[in-house]
Ligand SMILES: Nc1ncnc2c1ncn2[C@@H]1O[C@H](COP(=O)(O)OP(=O)(O)OP(=O)(O)O)[C@@H](O)[C@H]1O
């Protein structure tokens with residue numbers, strides 16, 4: 037039997053049921069009544085003690101959403117979603133203002149299983165990662181941000197890092213100025229839905245000239261049955277500021293499809309730089325394609341000021357359906373956008389992901405490196421758009437998008453849209469599709485590597501160009517995750 | 528007990544019978560050279576011993592230390608001590624040679640129930656062996672065999688052999704593509720691995736290599752069988768007269 041065939045069979049036999057993060061935390065939670073209506077929106081807003089303007093903003097979004105249609109252009113298929121069949125708000129019952137010590141031990145235990153350094157105290161006592169670098173974590177447990185660590189130290193630098201709910205209460209001016217300014221309320225069906233019912237998320241403001249003293253991180257986790265999770269993240273780097281933000285996601289194993297529709301908005305003012313990294317390993321569904329997360333995400337960064345820079349790096353290994361296009365609006369002259377992506381699909385996963393680079397300013401440049409790996413019966417599509425508007429003199433884009441197939445029941449697709457309205461624009465596009473060759477496998481096996489070690493090694497080599505853009509601690513995690521998701525898919 | 532015992536081996540690929548009743552015995556400490564015309568099945572033999580998929584053994588047996596080799600997975604054979612220096616080494620883009628070496632060593636150690644090699648021990652070992660073979664640090668950082676010249680690829684094979692310390696080394700035309708100096712370096716590397724426990728099967732077309740790696744036994748392979756066996760002087764004879772005596776029709 038050819039080695040790759042064998043690999044494929046092992047993928048099948050080991051299958052995706054072995055989702056490592058599939059455990060459920062048994063805590064009481066408080067939910068909004070099932071379904072979506074103006075009352076749901078009011079309920080959520082009231083629960084969060086929001087000011088009137090926020091409620092109005094949500095209601096406006098809700099009313100617009102009622103008039104919108106679900107998009108169908110992505111290469112994904114799934115049964116029609118019954119939006120009345122979800123809970124739109126779920127919070128651990130014991131929640132409320134708290135110090136870390138008051139957090140439900142069950143929640144802490146969950147985070148421990150996920151390997152998140154939530155307990156600031158422990159970290160400060162010396163249980164730091166070996167590199168000595170530190171990460172401030174804003175953990176989102178279902179809909180409520182449970183704890184924010186390192187707040188005090190960040191405050192010293194003038195950095196605001198808190199849940200979006202808190203920001204709405206404590207920093208209304210900043211929120212009103214920027215919320216919806218990158219992803220307008222009516223941007224798309226899911227973004228509008230999110231605007232109506234977003235439950236929580238992170239808020240970051242880095243003031244002028246400040247280099248954020250540590251990596252900021254959010255860890256998302258969907259726990260409650262049939263809850264949609266709708267985070268809203270807003271990140272602003274003021275002039276000359278720098279921040280690196282890490283987002284990680286897991287969800288327990290469920291038969292039902294859980295809905296997730298996040299919105300992330302990034303604003304980089306003049307000379308500011310934002311690095312946004314995501315590792316997403318939500319439950320992908322079982323070996324028959326049952327269950328798994330539906331992930332419809334709108335992520336967009338606005339390089340609003342001259343010479344600003346936004347860089348997206350993502351490692352996508354989970355979710356039954358991924359619909360996600362982290363994008364950059366290159367508005368400021370000389371601004372730069374980057375998109376580095378690893379998308380692994382296995383089992384029956386469907387990934388439709390990519391980016392948009394919208395060149396508006398002069399001398400703007402963008403770079404796209406996308407690595408798609410398809411195994412099992414999955415479908416993996418890269419969808420990218422690069423446009424230069426009339427004013428965008430000397431716009432530059434380089435796109436490289438490579439696909440790797442494992443087995444012959446999966447598919448990889450590349451859908452690039454390129455449009456230049458300025459004759460001086462230079463766009464380069466490279467694309468390759470390859471398979472792990474039998475000869476490469478045999479070479480590795482002859483040196484003593486097992487099938488799964490060989491596949492993990494070859495795949496890690498394939499994605500190396502992207503991995504090196506992740507912050508160190510994330511890169512190590514991502515590398516492990518790649519092996520795990522291919523184990524769950526390869527053997 | 529013989530290190531490698533091959534009896535009446537028949538093997539085919541895609542219904543083409545390539546090995547047709549091959550016998551070969553290699554005792555510990557011996558170096559055997561296999562010569563023979565193009566297409567006689569030398570590489571096929573090496574692949575069958577290493578367990579390459581698609582090669583089907585239809586008859587006969589191959590034992591390593593008395594253990595049935597043909598029943599084992601390729602990675603298990605490697606861990607048991609079978610090493611093949613490929614005629615055409617494979618490129619693995621993006622995987623640093625250093626990473627590959629380390630993964631291979633530790634994979635074999637794991638299979639044998641041994642502890643992983645510590646980072647300092649590994650680095651020291653690689654540095655020493657790479658130095659002896661004239662392999663630079665830069666090459667070790669590059670992707671496995673990516674952008675390596677033909678000769679560099681062959682040296683990289685010998686480096687892996689030196690690090691993995693196999694029981695049975697099979698070298699498939701390791702001399703092809705080597706310049707005169709590299710031939711010397713590689714041969715020295717191979718000779719350094721000669722030991723009373725280790726056996727070697729050296730496949731080559733040229734007597735020249737056998738001046739450096741002096742074999743104990745020389746075989747002539749033809750149409751999938753060993754048709755003649757002799758001492759090292761047999762190679763000289765072949766160099767002079769070619770394979771005509773073996774009914775060579777399609778060289
Ligand atoms: N995949 C294949 N399908 C059919 N025939 C094959 C295949 N691979 C090898 N062969 C044939 O098997 C025979 C033996 O090949 P092999 O590579 O073992 O020869 P060799 O003795 O190593 O030759 P050389 O000295 O040229 O390296 C050749 O006739 C070759 O064409």
Ligand SMILES: [Mg+2]
Pocket residue numbers: 569570571614699700
């Ligand atoms: Mg050959």
